[in-house]
Amino acid sequence: MTRPATQWRPLHPDIDPQTGAPAPGLADDPGFQSASKLLADGGLVAVPTETVYGLAADATNAEAVASIYQAKNRPSFNPLISHLPSLAAAELHGLFNEDALKLAKSFWPGPITLVVPKRSESSIADLTSAGLDTVAIRVPDAPLMRALAFATGKPLAAPSANRSGRVSPTTAAHVSDELADRIDMIVDMGACRVGVESSVILCVDGEPVTLLRPGGVSAEDLEAVLGRPLARAGTNDKTPSSPGMMTSHYAPSVPVRLNAEMIEAGEALLAFGPTLPAHADRAVEIVNLSESGDSFEAAQKLFAALRALDRPDVRCIAVAPIGNEGLGEAINDRLKRAAA
Numbered sequence: 001m002t003r004p005a006t007q008w009r010p011l012h013p014d015i016d017p018q019t020g021a022p023a024p025g026l027a028d029d030p031g032f033q034s035a036s037k038l039l040a041d042g043g044l045v046a047v048p049t050e051t052v053y054g055l056a057a058d059a060t061n062a063e064a065v066a067s068i069y070q071a072k073n074r075p076s077f078n079p080l081i082s083h084l085p086s087l088a089a090a091e092l093h094g095l096f097n098e099d100a101l102k103l104a105k106s107f108w109p110g111p112i113t114l115v116v117p118k119r120s121e122s123s124i125a126d127l128t129s130a131g132l133d134t135v136a137i138r139v140p141d142a143p144l145m146r147a148l149a150f151a152t153g154k155p156l157a158a159p160s161a162n163r164s165g166r167v168s169p170t171t172a173a174h175v176s177d178e179l180a181d182r183i184d185m186i187v188d189m190g191a192c193r194v195g196v197e198s199s200v201i202l203c204v205d206g207e208p209v210t211l212l213r214p215g216g217v218s219a220e221d222l223e224a225v226l227g228r229p230l231a232r233a234g235t236n237d238k239t240p241s242s243p244g245m246m247t248s249h250y251a252p253s254v255p256v257r258l259n260a261e262m263i264e265a266g267e268a269l270l271a272f273g274p275t276l277p278a279h280a281d282r283a284v285e286i287v288n289l290s291e292s293g294d295s296f297e298a299a300q301k302l303f304a305a306l307r308a309l310d311r312p313d314v315r316c317i318a319v320a321p322i323g324n325e326g327l328g329e330a331i332n333d334r335l336k337r338a339a340a
Helices: 030-040 062-072 098-107 143-152 172-179 219-226 295-309 328-339
Strands: 007-009 045-048 053-058 081-083 110-117 134-138 185-187 199-202 210-213 268-269 285-290 316-319
Touching: 007 030, 030 045, 030 053, 030 143, 045 143, 053 062, 053 143, 053 172, 081 143, 081 185, 098 110, 098 219, 134 328, 172 185, 172 295, 199 219, 268 295, 285 295, 295 328
Parallel strands: 007 185, 045 185, 081 134, 110 199, 268 285, 268 316
Antiparallel strands: 045 053, 110 134, 199 210
16 A cells, blocks of 8 residues: 655754753644654654664554565564664663663764663564564664654654665655655655764673674774774674674665776776776766765765666676775675675
């Protein structure tokens, strides 16, 4: 069954920075009230965060969560991240050890997700956590997502608002292209600031603190807070403990070739830095993620660039080498999965 997605652009997305409560201008906005009601009633609302646009639903409502999987064509064994308005709200659902609290207090609100043991009294649906005894939780640096979680009184499950396995959306237009006939509302707040998904870190007593997915905070910054190196997780296609762990993900419809030193006829070039690969003049089109070689600028542009080059006249997207410094590790993680 299709549904016409309404669109809303907030004019005053202000919140209390500590609690995530909407300020009067936002709370009184008819669009905000409509979005809150849709979520409370089990609907699907595409909401921008600082990373990418998320497809939000009540994480405690198994039927609403099932609607996310249906809209995205997402495997139901792939867990979802629950978004909450504050650390205090997050602690109602997860057990935070010393390492988890260090990271939360240093980087929330912000682009990291913590996978922690799920409290027995948590109302987050088993389907949201794919039946695991852990739960993935984030307090985003995204006023509207926090305000909606506060207003509904519910954690909001919100994977990227796109068809499963496809390139993540960083604008409302990207969401509309893929899901406009499958969801209830799209909130348009322009382009996302970070542009790649959150870093995901496992914090469970008895196990090393593990980077499950590189993302919007560099591993170097995470390790500086912890005071020791992170363990690294590989891919997991059968029982992933976090979103973004499957081998093939974030993929355009045309092949992706990594670490391209030379461009072939019919290829598009995804460039990085001031120096282009040999025979760049053969490229159907060139998109440079950052002419100065800035990984943060490149992360912001990555998914939009992949979408721009994913077109019928392109035989393959050739990607120039990108170092792992800064957000380079997260960028290369996404590109590796896009090429799988």
